[in-house]
Amino acid sequence: MPFDQLKLKNQLCHRLYMASNSIVRAYREPLNELDITYPQYVVMMALWEEDEVTIAELVRKTAIDGGAMTQILKKMTDKWLLEIIKDDQDKRQRFVKLTPKGQSLKLKAVDIPTKIGCKFTSLDSEQTQQLIQLLDLVVIDLSE
Amino acid sequence: MPFDQLKLKNQLCHRLYMASNSIVRAYREPLNELDITYPQYVVMMALWEEDEVTIAELVRKTAIDGGAMTQILKKMTDKWLLEIIKDDQDKRQRFVKLTPKGQSLKLKAVDIPTKIGCKFTSLDSEQTQQLIQLLDLVVIDLSE
DNA sequence: TGCAAATACTTTGCATGCAAATTAATATAG
DNA sequence: CTATATTAATTTGCATGCAAAGTATTTGCA
Numbered sequence: 001m002p003f004d005q006l007k008l009k010n011q012l013c014h015r016l017y018m019a020s021n022s023i024v025r026a027y028r029e030p031l032n033e034l035d036i037t038y039p040q041y042v043v044m045m046a047l048w049e050e051d052e053v054t055i056a057e058l059v060r061k062t063a064i065d066g067g068a069m070t071q072i073l074k075k076m077t078d079k080w081l082l083e084i085i086k087d088d089q090d091k092r093q094r095f096v097k098l099t100p101k102g103q104s105l106k107l108k109a110v111d112i113p114t115k116i117g118c119k120f121t122s123l124d125s126e127q128t129q130q131l132i133q134l135l136d137l138v139v140i141d142l143s144e
Numbered sequence: 145m146p147f148d149q150l151k152l153k154n155q156l157c158h159r160l161y162m163a164s165n166s167i168v169r170a171y172r173e174p175l176n177e178l179d180i181t182y183p184q185y186v187v188m189m190a191l192w193e194e195d196e197v198t199i200a201e202l203v204r205k206t207a208i209d210g211g212a213m214t215q216i217l218k219k220m221t222d223k224w225l226l227e228i229i230k231d232d233q234d235k236r237q238r239f240v241k242l243t244p245k246g247q248s249l250k251l252k253a254v255d256i257p258t259k260i261g262c263k264f265t266s267l268d269s270e271q272t273q274q275l276i277q278l279l280d281l282v283v284i285d286l287s288e
Numbered sequence: 289t290g291c292a293a294a295t296a297c298t299t300t301g302c303a304t305g306c307a308a309a310t311t312a313a314t315a316t317a318g
Numbered sequence: 319c320t321a322t323a324t325t326a327a328t329t330t331g332c333a334t335g336c337a338a339a340g341t342a343t344t345t346g347c348a
Contacts, residue, residue, distance in 0.1 A: 005257035006250070008189050008205065012272055013167045013260070015279040017186070018207045020164030021335070022286040023157045028336085037303065042161070045152050056326060061152065063162045065305050070328055072304080092313050092326040106150070113149035116157070119288075123281045128156055131278040135159040137267045138275070142166040144263075165305070172306085181333065200296060209335050214298055216334080236296040236343045 016138075026119060030112045034105060035079065039064055039072055041109070047082065047098050048106050054093045055084075081105065160282075170263060174256045178249060179223065183208055183216055185253070191226065191242050192250050198237045199228075225249065 008014050024038045031041055039062075046061045047053070055073065059066050073096065076082050081102035085095040120128070152158050168182045175185055183206075190205045191197070199217070203210050217240065220226050225246035229239040264272070 006189055006254060007193055008186070011189070011257070012276055012279075013171060013182075014186060014189075014206075015276050015283075016160070016164040016167050017182075019279040019282045020160045021207065022283050023160050025336080026286045027157060038157075038161075039304065042152070042158060045150055045155070045158075049151055054326080059326095062158075063165065065307095066327070067306070067308095067329075068304055075303085090314070090326085094327080110150065113155070120282075120285045121288075122285055123278070127278055127281070131275070131282070132156055132159050134267070134271055134275040134278070135156075135163040137271070138163045138264075139159075139166050141264045141266055142170045144265075169306080183334065198296080203296095209337095210297070211299075211336070211338095212334055219333085234296085234344070238297080 012138075023116075026116055027112070030115050034108055036076075036081075036105075039068070040076055040081075041112075043069075043072060043076065044081070044102065044105065044109065047096065047102065048109075051103075052085075052095050052097045054087075054095055056093060058096055076102075156282075167260075170260055171256070174259055178252055180220075180225075180249075183212070184220055184225075185256075187213075187216060187220065188225070188246065188249065188253070191240065191246065192253075195247075196229075196239050196241045198231075198239055200237065202240055220246075 004010065027038050027041065031038060034041075036044065042062045042064065043058065046058055053061075055066075055069060058064075059069050062069075064072065073082070073084065077084060080099055082096055082098050085097055087093050087095060123131070148154065171182050171185065175182060178185075180188065186206045186208065187202065190202055197205075199210075199213060202208075203213050206213075208216065217226070217228065221228060224243055226240055226242050229241055231237050231239060267275075
């Protein structure tokens, strides 16, 4: 009997779909306490790592769609987490800068990776690293 | 130096986010030729495996949100891919049944897994199986 | 038997993800 | 120098993903 490639159980894409939805769902509750969504959290992490970057750089680092990024940054600006600064040199681009509120939110966020990590009872840290490496291969192969 | 858990590069969640978006994006072009979206493709695969199932069963198998499922099935009904059949025994539930058009669409879809598979140049089939197993662990751990 | 709890779906509101079109500004080739 | 290509962002339209509320039905238990 041939290996049925159209079976849902054999599909990497469906596993990724389920796993990605599962993990974003898992972040929802802790992120609700910070009053941000998952993509907004990704933006915050990028800015906590390096502040005052251009929107294009933020799009590159987070892999969030540019069109969505505009909307996300607008909502985050409304929440006073960051501000958009115009560049006099190149009037096309803008810089994103954390407000004090945005910077201090990191203190509340540091516990989140641990909270999520506690849910992984059957996946150890070595397997997690292996998983990350394999996912990197997926992204690389599909980006060409 | 402590391992910075808030760094984007160290986050499994962000890898899953990128990989999942990448792969759904990769399916977009071949699925455009079938005039269906990725979640609609997932529904089709479930029905090609087993037809005439309840909506609840379809939600369980595909892991698509119930609320979204209603909308998705409505769009697919409009495209004459399937029909919704009422149950006289239990008037709460409904069955989903492929139309001849929906059944025959499988012939056009069989090439898709191969097309996608060709994009994976650095990830071999053994690693793919390993990846699937690790993703299963993620889903299991997070579903409790 | 009667009524509260559970089920199966649907509806609504909000936040993306993504393609495509648009606008503004800068870079580059001729 | 100037027309054209490219780059940075925004806008728009469509399709989810998800929580929460709502509607029928059916179960199950006192």
